[in-house]
Amino acid sequence: MNHLNGIVLSLFLCLIPLQHVVAQTRILHISTIHIQQHSKKPLASVRIASGNSGILTDNTGHADFIISISDHIVSFSKPGYIGGSITIPASVNDTSLTFIMQPIAFQGKAVQVTGDRNTVYGIASQDVNIIKSETLDKHRGQTLGETLKRVTGLHTLQTGPSISKPVLRGMHSQRLLIANAGIAQEGQQWGSEHAPEIDAFSIGSVEILKGAAGVEYGPGAMGGMIRIIPPDIPDTAHFYSSVTLQGQTNNWQGAISPSLSWGTRFSNNDAFGLRAQVTGKQAGNAKTADYVLGNTGFTELNGQLQGKYAFSNGENIQFTTSSFNTELGIFKGSHISNASDLLRAIESGHPLQQYDFTYDIGFPKQQIIHHLLSIQGNIPLEGIGLLEATYGWQFNDRSEFDAHNLRVPKDSSILLEQLLVKPAMRLLLETYSGDIKLKAIQINDHISGTIGVSSQLQQNKRLGKVVLIPDYFMTALGAYAIGNVMFDDVIISGGARFDTRSINIDKYSSPTRLINDSVLNFSGFSLSGGFMWQMHEHLRLSMNVGQTWRPPQVNELYSYDIHHGTAQFEIGKRGLSPEQSRTIDLALLYDTHDCTFDLSLFHNQFDGFIILQPDRARPTLTVRGSFPTFRYDQVQAAMYGAEFQGDYTFDDWLTFSLQGSMIRGDNQSTGNPLFMIPADRMSGSLHAHRESFLDAFGDAFIEFRMTHVRRQDRFDPNLDYTSPPPAYSLFDINLGGTILHGPLKGIATNLSFQNIGDIAFRDYLSRYRYFALDTGFNCVVRMTIPIL
Amino acid sequence: MKHFISSFFALAIAIGISSCGINDHDHDHDQDHDYPTTVIVTLVNQSNTADTINAVWKDLDGPGGAAPSIIDTISLKSDIIYIGSIKLYNESKSPKTDITQDIKAYDYEHQFFFTPSTGIASLVEWTITDKDRNNLPVGLTFQVKTKTGAGSKGFVNIVLSHYDSMTKNGSSKSLESDIDVDYPVIIGQ
Numbered sequence: 001m002n003h004l005n006g007i008v009l010s011l012f013l014c015l016i017p018l019q020h021v022v023a024q025t026r027i028l029h030i031s032t033i034h035i036q037q038h039s040k041k042p043l044a045s046v047r048i049a050s051g052n053s054g055i056l057t058d059n060t061g062h063a064d065f066i067i068s069i070s071d072h073i074v075s076f077s078k079p080g081y082i083g084g085s086i087t088i089p090a091s092v093n094d095t096s097l098t099f100i101m102q103p104i105a106f107q108g109k110a111v112q113v114t115g116d117r118n119t120v121y122g123i124a125s126q127d128v129n130i131i132k133s134e135t136l137d138k139h140r141g142q143t144l145g146e147t148l149k150r151v152t153g154l155h156t157l158q159t160g161p162s163i164s165k166p167v168l169r170g171m172h173s174q175r176l177l178i179a180n181a182g183i184a185q186e187g188q189q190w191g192s193e194h195a196p197e198i199d200a201f202s203i204g205s206v207e208i209l210k211g212a213a214g215v216e217y218g219p220g221a222m223g224g225m226i227r228i229i230p231p232d233i234p235d236t237a238h239f240y241s242s243v244t245l246q247g248q249t250n251n252w253q254g255a256i257s258p259s260l261s262w263g264t265r266f267s268n269n270d271a272f273g274l275r276a277q278v279t280g281k282q283a284g285n286a287k288t289a290d291y292v293l294g295n296t297g298f299t300e301l302n303g304q305l306q307g308k309y310a311f312s313n314g315e316n317i318q319f320t321t322s323s324f325n326t327e328l329g330i331f332k333g334s335h336i337s338n339a340s341d342l343l344r345a346i347e348s349g350h351p352l353q354q355y356d357f358t359y360d361i362g363f364p365k366q367q368i369i370h371h372l373l374s375i376q377g378n379i380p381l382e383g384i385g386l387l388e389a390t391y392g393w394q395f396n397d398r399s400e401f402d403a404h405n406l407r408v409p410k411d412s413s414i415l416l417e418q419l420l421v422k423p424a425m426r427l428l429l430e431t432y433s434g435d436i437k438l439k440a441i442q443i444n445d446h447i448s449g450t451i452g453v454s455s456q457l458q459q460n461k462r463l464g465k466v467v468l469i470p471d472y473f474m475t476a477l478g479a480y481a482i483g484n485v486m487f488d489d490v491i492i493s494g495g496a497r498f499d500t501r502s503i504n505i506d507k508y509s510s511p512t513r514l515i516n517d518s519v520l521n522f523s524g525f526s527l528s529g530g531f532m533w534q535m536h537e538h539l540r541l542s543m544n545v546g547q548t549w550r551p552p553q554v555n556e557l558y559s560y561d562i563h564h565g566t567a568q569f570e571i572g573k574r575g576l577s578p579e580q581s582r583t584i585d586l587a588l589l590y591d592t593h594d595c596t597f598d599l600s601l602f603h604n605q606f607d608g609f610i611i612l613q614p615d616r617a618r619p620t621l622t623v624r625g626s627f628p629t630f631r632y633d634q635v636q637a638a639m640y641g642a643e644f645q646g647d648y649t650f651d652d653w654l655t656f657s658l659q660g661s662m663i664r665g666d667n668q669s670t671g672n673p674l675f676m677i678p679a680d681r682m683s684g685s686l687h688a689h690r691e692s693f694l695d696a697f698g699d700a701f702i703e704f705r706m707t708h709v710r711r712q713d714r715f716d717p718n719l720d721y722t723s724p725p726p727a728y729s730l731f732d733i734n735l736g737g738t739i740l741h742g743p744l745k746g747i748a749t750n751l752s753f754q755n756i757g758d759i760a761f762r763d764y765l766s767r768y769r770y771f772a773l774d775t776g777f778n779c780v781v782r783m784t785i786p787i788l
Numbered sequence: 789m790k791h792f793i794s795s796f797f798a799l800a801i802a803i804g805i806s807s808c809g810i811n812d813h814d815h816d817h818d819q820d821h822d823y824p825t826t827v828i829v830t831l832v833n834q835s836n837t838a839d840t841i842n843a844v845w846k847d848l849d850g851p852g853g854a855a856p857s858i859i860d861t862i863s864l865k866s867d868i869i870y871i872g873s874i875k876l877y878n879e880s881k882s883p884k885t886d887i888t889q890d891i892k893a894y895d896y897e898h899q900f901f902f903t904p905s906t907g908i909a910s911l912v913e914w915t916i917t918d919k920d921r922n923n924l925p926v927g928l929t930f931q932v933k934t935k936t937g938a939g940s941k942g943f944v945n946i947v948l949s950h951y952d953s954m955t956k957n958g959s960s961k962s963l964e965s966d967i968d969v970d971y972p973v974i975i976g977q
Contacts, residue, residue: 295953332953341961341962352962353954621847622847622850623856623967625947
């Protein structure tokens, strides 16, 4: 290994001949690892070739490559590296080999993992951002939204400390798809105070696809896609267990997450592995710089079990099953009845009541249960490609409890107690999905493709007294094809997809509303294409265009109630047509050993953008006061912006990073800015890293970070009760390492100080900004202790 | 391999069938939201009990839908003391429920606020006469004292504050208004 260059590529080849299929071919399961200063990274886009066929490793460094028994020589190459080849004996059953690939130029450096190509799975010309397990480890214990916040262009829609929802390039909820273990996460994601029901402790890695991902993932992925990948399951003889502990001072949160993984390889070379993890978390009331936020505590209890059986012929079947259970308090000071109450809360500037710290969760609150089962099978088809089938089942049970149930008579206190334990609204959502795709279809040396079909059945049931959305039964079908043409320095990609969905709405009538639609049908095409061009050894340019659509959601069609958080009377529009979006994005990546710089520009043009518009002429007069009326409507809109990220490393240990994002949103029908577009954000950090620090800590680091968020000065005063909050700057320090010696050897520990200075601030995307400040100083301790 | 494919899909279908369908037995399509639909303000002339005003504010279909069907004008005589009370009902169902009783039972969690608009504020004095167990005003009964008006018009805003997330102190409204209605008022017509 060459430590001076610091760059070693090891190519791990595992050869298993297909025994009972066709004796003339065998499959190479290739995984590449890029080793740099003791941190292992998979290396993507390594070209593997033999005879007339070739394949690129994907962004996890893997590739499944089929060669015939007669082919002995496999070559590997990557721009910027000295390639090579290896001779594989025809008789080999199982072999592992290591290579060292030298960079061509002296300072040459591998393309960073963030910004690698999504080669095997879909549109290869689009960049995918990957957050690896090691990075995630530094943020374990926070909500998923918080964990993702550091990715340029990702923001969070926050409803207090326990509910945070990712926003990608200004889009969220029904415009941003979150997939977990290979299936689209289906909760009640239309609600902005409904966070994704995923345990942040049991995530292996996260892939973020910015820009239209509708061709691969369907209408929900208009604004992009966040793919949650569960941790790896061992496929060799292996036993490992560890426990992760986390604690923080702001809300005195404590979390424990033990995990266990076990694997074995049988004498016939089949491999079987299992992994289990349980997470428990409890948090009390959070604190801002000035006061305690009453009733913001929460508890979580989650479990996940994964398994994988890999046949020696390359077939495998794996499953992930998980259960997510949470109970979370809703800040009492945000529980208002009408617009005058809201204005009174804004005028007061702080909560009207003093609260003390407690772990108790009172009313109002939410209880959410989410069960997920995903089963995936992979079958390499000789001479055709890789067949992948995924079956998914999800059950989401959301209960929302009012502070006091206004809607029931208080005839007796016993009756009231009984009624209070019943949720004011309970929604049950059950989703089945089936996807089959044939990927890595190698048409010739340059052209590869993926085709697939996907289906979904979904049933929604409502219980309780609040009718926010009707009961429905939905069926969805989609089919797509993607092609990639790859040359040494250019990839050209294109894809098309057709989707159709049919929604059966249950008839419903009450004194105020009548829903009498039987069936709604929506269908449409998604298209996408682009190129990625390695212009120079260090410089890459990519451009992608896409056309996607999404059908209106049931809440957009049928809402007819007061939205308590915003004191608006929201009215759905039955005749909404699908929303169309046309996206163009341009990305430039400069990458050398010391320096990376990534700039992207994007523009989304919407046709029939579904939006809540104020109907000022007709406020809704009720016995509980007058509410501004908002109606769902469709307008012409555009969202556009720029993101950049730059890193410079001095002397291989000190890295200076700068990142920023700017997003603009316009309602072109009125000429006003769109509501709740993230404010401009910039952050800078100085990160020092040592392989060994004082001979006591391995992989030690310290990082200082400053984040500045500008005031959102583009807003429509008619859409809001108050103008956006002022700009703010926050300072954080993170440090950590792995203990190298002594009885605590192997323990990875990490300490973070967030919002140093206990700055009082309000974020524009915080739904509590009308009522209270965002959270103040926080000190977080994390520790992962290997047990066996 | 074929065997593997078929067993995988058989498994998928088996799971699909076994887990199909949300249990229907707890399905509650209850529609009777028990919000107040009707507010009745009763004012009795202290010197002539036959002179009684019953002013109704009624919105039978609840929030949204049709506009309130009745909003009576409270027509007050000049220089009179009225003894007043307020009642709340839900008339959207049969039999109607008397929400006033709930408020009385939990009077320490409720308070009415009567706020005349600026045009008539100097002509009318609205005083709460009942107290809860903590000796704080409630507002189910009150006294209204008028001065000399000459057909002066305005509104009285009536808010019923519910104190669940904050403590009732007798002077501050809460952020949870159970009712918030405006009655037109004429004094000395």
